[in-house]
Amino acid sequence: MPLTVCIIDQQPCYSGSETIRGRITFQTPKPVDIQDIRVTFSGCAKAKVQKVKGSAAPTTSYRSKCMLFEKGKILWHPSGDTIAPGTYEWPFEFAFPSQVLSASSRWPEALPFRSDANHPLPPTFAVKTADALRKIKCTIDYQIQAQVFSPQRGFLGRKSPLFSEVVRLRFIPGSARLDVKREGSSAAYQQQKEQVFNLRSMLLLPENRGRSLKLQERIQSWFSSSQLPRFIFKATFIYPSRVIQSTPLPCILEITPFMEDSSVTSPPEILLQSLSVAVLSQTGARAAPSLMGALSGQVDERIEILSKSSLGMPVSGTVDLAQAFGPLVFRHTDVSFGTFNISRTYRLSASFVFECAGSTRSLDLPGLPFDIFADFEAPSNIPSSVEHLSEDDSPPSYTSASMLSTGTLDKS
Known part of the structure; x- marks a missing residue:
C-alpha cells in the first residue's frame, strides 16, 4: 500500500484518556501532485431502521449518523505541488476521549437513548437484527484514517481522496467496566x-x-x-x-x-x-x-x-x-x-x-x-x-x- 498507518504499542482495547501515538507513511514510485495529507481520529454511531413490509412492497429505510467526536490534523500541505518519488513519514498523536465531544438538539431525550451533553462514549458495537416489524443495523466505530488528497480541478473536481487507509480501534469505556x-x-x-x-x-x-x-x-x-x-x-x-x-x-x-x-x-x-x-x-x-x-x-x-x-x-x-x-x-x-x-x-x-x-x-x-x-x-x-x-x-x-x-x- 502506498499509504500506511502504524500505531505504536496499539492496545487490544481502549477505555478512554489514553494517548495514541503513531506514524503515517506515504510511498510514491513516481512524481504526483498532492494538495495535502491528513490524519483524522473519529468516533461515529450509525443506525439504519427499516420497516418490514410484504415481500412485494418496497421497504423504506431511515438512517442516522452521529459524530461522537472528530479530531483532524494536516500533516503536509504541498498545496498542489508535484512531489518527487520517495518515502515520506509523519508522526501523529491523539488523546482518546472518554466522553462525546459533540451534541445535537435534534436528538430528543428518550429512554433508553442518551441525549445529554458530554455523556460517556459508547463501546465499539456492530449488530444486525430484525423482527416482524423492523430491521435494525447499528455500528459504532472508532478509527484513525489517513488520506492523501490531490488538487481539485475545477468547481466540480474530484473531492474523494487519492489514497486512504483506516485503522479501527476497539473501545469499551471505563464507565462500563466493573471493579x-x-x-x-x-x-x-x-x-x-x-x-x-x-x-x-x-x-x-x-x-x-x-x-x-x-x-x-x-x-x-x-x-x-x-x-x-x-x-x-x-x-x-x-x-x-x-x-x-x-x-x-x-x-x-x-x-x-x-x-x-x-x-x-x-x-x-x-x-x-x-x-x-x-x-x-x-x-x-x-x-x-x-x-x-x-x-x-x-x-x-x-x-x-x-x-x-x-x-x-x-x-x-x-x-x-x-x-x-x-x-x-x-x-x-x-x-x-x-x-x-x-x-x-x-x-x-x-x-x-x-x-x-x-x-x-x-x-x-x-x-x-x-x-x-x-x-x-x-x-x-x-x-x-x-x-x-x-x-x-x-x-x-x-x-x-x-x-x-x-x-x-x-x-x-
Whole structure:
C-alpha cells in the first residue's frame, strides 16, 4: 500500500484518556501532485431502521449518523505541488476521549437513548437484527484514517481522496467496566422481587395430606372456602442488577412460610414443578427527523438460560439455582450503553410454578432490568461479538439463542 498507518504499542482495547501515538507513511514510485495529507481520529454511531413490509412492497429505510467526536490534523500541505518519488513519514498523536465531544438538539431525550451533553462514549458495537416489524443495523466505530488528497480541478473536481487507509480501534469505556474488588461484593448489586401466596384447602390438614379430594369434598370446599385451613408463604427471587460479561448469573429462590398467619401447625411440602430463566437483550435505534420523518424501533432477542419442567422438586428456605441446576451462563454479549441514536439494554425474565396442597401457584417476573459490564481487570480479554459490518454483511449468528420479537415501532 502506498499509504500506511502504524500505531505504536496499539492496545487490544481502549477505555478512554489514553494517548495514541503513531506514524503515517506515504510511498510514491513516481512524481504526483498532492494538495495535502491528513490524519483524522473519529468516533461515529450509525443506525439504519427499516420497516418490514410484504415481500412485494418496497421497504423504506431511515438512517442516522452521529459524530461522537472528530479530531483532524494536516500533516503536509504541498498545496498542489508535484512531489518527487520517495518515502515520506509523519508522526501523529491523539488523546482518546472518554466522553462525546459533540451534541445535537435534534436528538430528543428518550429512554433508553442518551441525549445529554458530554455523556460517556459508547463501546465499539456492530449488530444486525430484525423482527416482524423492523430491521435494525447499528455500528459504532472508532478509527484513525489517513488520506492523501490531490488538487481539485475545477468547481466540480474530484473531492474523494487519492489514497486512504483506516485503522479501527476497539473501545469499551471505563464507565462500563466493573471493579468488583473496589466497589464491594456482588451482594451489593442484588435486587429482589417477591410474591405472597395464600392457600386454602382441606388437603392442608395432616390427615388429608398425600391424597386427592373426593367430588363431595371439592363441592364442600367451594361453598365454605373461608372455613378451610389456611397456609401462607412468600416466594422471593433474588437476582443481580449488574453482571460482568460472560460470567454466571447468581440467582436465588427463597421460600418463607408465614406460620403465624397460617392456621396449620406445620408447613406443608412445597414442590417446584417448573422454572424458566431467560435474558432479553434489546437493541434500539432511531433516525433523526428528515424529509421522510423520524423512525425508531427496538428489537428483542430472547436468550434461554434455564428451562425445566415436571420437576416435582421440594423447595424450602434458600435455593441457589446455580447449585441446583448448574451455572446460569449465557453467550458473550455486549455491555449496556445508550447514546444519541443507538442503545443496548437487558432484562431478566423468570417464571416459577409451585404446587402445594393440590394447588398450583405461579411467580412470573417478565422484565427485570439489569446492566452488563466488562471486566475491569482484564480489558484485553473482554469477550465481544463486534465485527465491522458493511452494507452486504449478514447478521452475526447467535448460538443457543431463541428469538423473541417484541419491541415497538414509532414514526412521527
